[in-house]
Amino acid sequence: MWSLKRAVTHLWLSSQSAARVGRIHTPHGVMDTPGFVPVATSGTVKGCDNLRLMEAGSQLIFCNTYHFLVHPGPKVVEDAGGLHKFINYKTGPIITDSGGFQIFSMSARKITNELKGKIPSKYECEIQTHRYLFDESNSASLISLNEKGATFRSYYDGELITLTPESSVMAQKQLGSDIIIPLDILPSIDNQDMMATFHRTHRWQERSLQTHKADPRGQAMYSVIHGGMDISLRNKSMDTLFEMPFDGHAVGGSIGSNRTESFDLLKAIMPRLTSTHKPVHLLGVGDTQSIGSMIGFGIDTFDSSYPTKIARTGxxxxxxxxxxxxxxxxxxxxxxxxxxxxxxxxxxxxxxxxxxxxxxxxxxxxxxxxxxHNVWKMNDYMRSLREKITRNEL
Ligand SMILES: [Zn+2]
Incomplete structure (x- = not known):
């Protein structure tokens, strides 16, 4: 059986830092690492077709299960022969997320000073570098969240969709992605709820892995390490998830409100992550300055819509x-x-x-x-970083 544990090769370890150059081998092709992963939300990067994306040198791309659940539905994609065929991205691997991030982020509003305390909300959380609250009047609202899963309203047609750890994995099986991300919860920043959501996200990941292992289909699954900015919680998350046979690890949740905080967090947690000798993915970071400063920790892949978002603004x-x-x-x-x-x-x-x-x-x-253009430049930037690592300059 194919698994990333056996299929990742770290070809060069820098003598200057924990930076490493490697290759992730998947059934649909190879990803050179460290590498940038463009976000192709509904099977395409906004404004750019997949042939142009491949011409720009992209290997691994990131698709969002949430958007495929909303339209056209994973069954339609499965009937087409899977995501690679459906979106005509046959030469490269695809990673799909669980849908969890969008359930939370799309029904949330960034907390600003003007909004603080003025909108009734059941739940507040931190996503990457900002605090969010759930605005219940939002069309893509989270309806309920319990041990079984999360129910949300589709922003496309208003239909209620329930996503459980099991159904998220099964949707990603129907999509046929190379790397599956299990359903996780962005832990509440409310002290009372924080530990409950922290433990629940690990139970959900365990259920996801069991569902995946029952029918692997040559796919791999990464864990999502949580704990926000609390190093002891991050360690607890790693203690729990390292006990389970995931093929790689992703760093999720809040990573601080500025680059210094992110840097300090990664400095504390990355040595344990790289010691697993499995691929490490940092979710949601994709600006050249952050990547350049974080590459020395040994992160293998970064995904973000940032470079393609700014391209559309000029x-x-x-x-x-x-x-x-x-x-x-x-x-x-x-x-x-x-x-x-x-x-x-x-x-x-x-x-x-x-x-x-x-x-x-x-x-x-x-x-x-x-x-x-911006995707080509990101891929070229990553190529230059790989060369610097092999010359021990990073
Ligand atoms: Zn150009």
Missing amino acids: RLLSEGGTIDISRSEFKSSHDEPIDRTCGCVACKNHSRAFLHHLNRMSELSFYTLATA
Whole structure:
């Protein structure tokens, strides 16, 4: 039976840090690590088709089970022959999340000073770097949360959907992804509920693993390490999840409100994670500055919609830093591509002036070209980091 434990190879360990270069082998191809994983929410990165994504050098991509549950339903994808065939991404591996993150994040509102205490909410939690509360008037609202699972209202057609650890795994089996993420709960920041949700998320992951192991289908499953910014809770989470035969580990939940806090948290927990010799994925981080500062801890893969989100707003990655192509200064940059070192479809064929024009006119092709560019640059950035690690410069 294929498993990531046997299929991950760490080819080079830096002498300067815990950074490592490796390869994750899956039934649908190889992922070079450390690598960037673009978020293809409903089977495509917004504004960019999958052929362009592959041309930009992407290997592993991240799809959201929640969105496939809402439409067209995992059965339709299964009937098509699985996600790889359905979205025509046959040459690379796919990781799918459980749907848990969206159940919480899509029914939540970021807590701002203006909102504090003004909206009735049953539940507050931290997601990545912000605090959220559940706004019960939201169309994608969380309806109930108990030991069995979570019930939420579809933002697409208002239908009530119940997701349990078992049904999330079965949906991901129907999708046929290479790496499955088990259903987890973002622990409440309410002190009374925090420990209850912390323990529940581990029970849910155990149930998920049992469901997966009963019918592995050549897929792998990562755990999701929780505990927020509390190092002792993070250690407890690792104590519990390391006892279970997961194929890799993902770091989930809150990782602090700024880069320094994230750095301190990873410094404390990463030595134990890398000692498992299994792949380590950091959920939801994808800006070059954070990746550059965190790579030394030995993280293998990072996923984030950040680089593709900023592309759609006109912010394009380049050698000299991010440029805002909407600025008037690019109106007549006829002889200059976005970035001379970039091999993407936008840089090979178009000038900054034309992209500036497409952006100002809100032409749809702008989103495709800008997104393909930022993904190419992210993949190139990861390639340069891998080279630095093998030269022991990181
Ligand atoms: Zn480019």
